[in-house]
Amino acid sequence: MEDIIAETHAKRIPCRGRQISFLASILGETFAPFPPSISPFLPCTVPSSNNNYTSYASCDNLGDFTRHVREIAKERGDPRMAIVLERSERLRDCDANILPVLCRLQELTQDVNIVVILCSTLPVDKFRASTGFMEPIAFHFPQYTKDELVRILVTRRVTDYSEEFYTNYVNLVLSVFYHATKSLPELKHLVQLNFKVYCEPIEKGEATDTDIKKLWRNIEPHLKKAMSSVYLREVSSSQFERMQSLVSESTTSGDLPQLQPQMKLTGTTKIELPFYSKFLLISAYLASYNPARTDRRFFMKHHGKQRKTQAMIKAKERSSNQLVGPKPFPLERLMAIFYSIIEDKVSPTANVFSQISTLVTLRLVTQIGGEDQLDAPKYKCAVPLDFIRGIARTVGFDIVRYLYDYA
């Protein structure tokens, strides 16, 4: 019987034969053959309106729950039941008794033939509570190998081209993406996304389906592009497809049209800020990444001669401020740097100070230690160097000249 289950499911789910036969050997004894319409990993009690899911009873605690499970079992004539819990690592954050009770649910419901299957990406080591825990049978689903991925992706194809041709294509895509991701859904998505471009030369009559070298030369830049844009979700898939169609319209396939800045989601982070806000943000960045003792040197006109000693250079090399992250600074220092880098006269009005708090609400600057809001607030700059460079360029300020790590 177990073999039958294993065989029927091995056909539907390729490359998981060992796992299926193991599960069948455990569950097969207690379970009748699964109905063929149900995948073993999606049992019939997934609560949805499709399978006439209705609430059975309300229960407030685990005692009620086990009682209801027993009732259900009695009503239905002692069926074999399974509860599958996906992302079960989150059960650890629930009440402390939920996971231990689920692990010994069969024992607690006494005569009910019930199995609880916990699916998670974490090892079982991270589930144990300090009060003891009935060890579940731990079973590992290993990563697909490259060959297995190719096999699965080829079996899932929806195209008129031959299997050999498609296998070649999948191999090409994997050769680019396999070192970046081994996730099947991700790869499936990428394979589907790029197949149209791959077939284009054949449809135009420029190449035949055996002309692999030409097809590869055609697809390679697209795949490289997709790696940096689609895979990181900088542009959405539909935008990428639209772009591909633009490419196919343009006769010269050599120069790809540059992505429109508004099409990108990240990368070119451009925020329109008021003039003073920009300077406030720049001075916050300088205050965060420059040591306070160098302020004299950078922001005063006559600061005296600075002698570079060997120790200073060494210290600079040892800990770059860009690596250790931003440091907190008081408000006075921010204002001092602000007044020294801004050219014209600015009076410290409410407007200027409210712009600081606006920067905090925009999360460009974070406030540290919320206990002292008015008296001595401390801030930290929370923007990367590229962002602040872009801002500095718009106001014509050379920020690199003022940074301790680069100056």
Place this chain on the structure above:
Amino acid sequence: RRQSATPGMPSRQGPVKHPQTPLEKARENLHVSAVPESLPCRENEFQEIYSFVEGKLFDGTGGCMYISGVPGTGKTATVREVVRLLQECSQGGDLPGFTYLEVNAMRLTEPHQLWVQVWKGLTGNKVTADHASSLLEKRFSTPAPRREPTLLLVDELDLLWTRKQDVMYNLFDWPCRPGSKLIVVAIANTMDLPERIMINRVASRLGLTRMTFQPYTHKQLQEIVLSRLLGINAFDPDAVQLVARKVAAVSGDARRALDICRRATEIAETKTMPPSPMKSPMKSPVKRNALVGMLHVDQALKEMFTSPKITAIRSCSLMEKNVLRAVVSEFLRTGLEEAVFVRVLDQYNSLCRFDGVEPSTMSEVMCIVNRLTSQRLILTEHSRNDLNLRLRLNISTDDVNYALQSS
């Protein structure tokens, strides 16, 4: 088809047997629930409580008495004995009649339920806590000359503590009202309870009638046990003396002494001890078996007084012992009483290599640590911090070394 390892008690088949042999009779008399007619060694306390309550009853006034003492010193039994005698006297017409109420605060779900219980005891009606409070307030503040006095025994007084202390305040305030005719006898374990948890206005109303039950001395314990065994030839008097001296040295708890004696009778029944060389060969083997001797008592004492942790360590598996060794040597290395799991793992693996055992994987060691944690030999946090898990021993390192060496 219970696949559990949960321990359970076999249910009793048929009625309880009447004791036949001297050992069975002794066991019945030694049971904690078999309270004797008169309590030996508590005559003075008995007299004091009796005269206090009797005086209040004769005068028709109210008052409080606070009784303290460590567990197992006969507080509740003595007060109940007093009440029994008073009730006999009042039935005989020597004393005015009175209503007796007994409330154990441990049995109340919530401190305010005390009022409900008292009102129910007085009238038989059940009302809500607030209503009962107002009804009692009215009852005890209006003098009624023909009403029977009330004797209220409150056990486990410390559990009646609330933030506002209104339960305790009312409890001690009502007896002070003129014409309330309420006598409160409060029992708790701690001597300085009024000073420690009661606010001043509550403590002052409690008054100064305090009584402390001292722990039993070994002579008193011996007397108690022997008084229960009067007329039954089951115990060697020296054995009783050993029990009395041991228990008096540790806690002076009479219940403990009785438990040990009962356990000794069981051991004497099931085990034929090797004949002790001290005894004269004149005694017949039948008689020696019938008597509970020093050896039986010694074994019972060992069972009940030895630390279970050392026994637990001794019965650990080799790997568990090695983990404990690793924890101890890590403590020795760092000089701290806390170790990080990674370092313990290193120590464990080097220990294994020294012993020529194959080192274990991290998951296995984690599993062992969790087992030891669930036995409370080690204290850890939740295992989700896996490698950074911090371990502490719940037992001194000397004890661990002792247990590991002697095994």
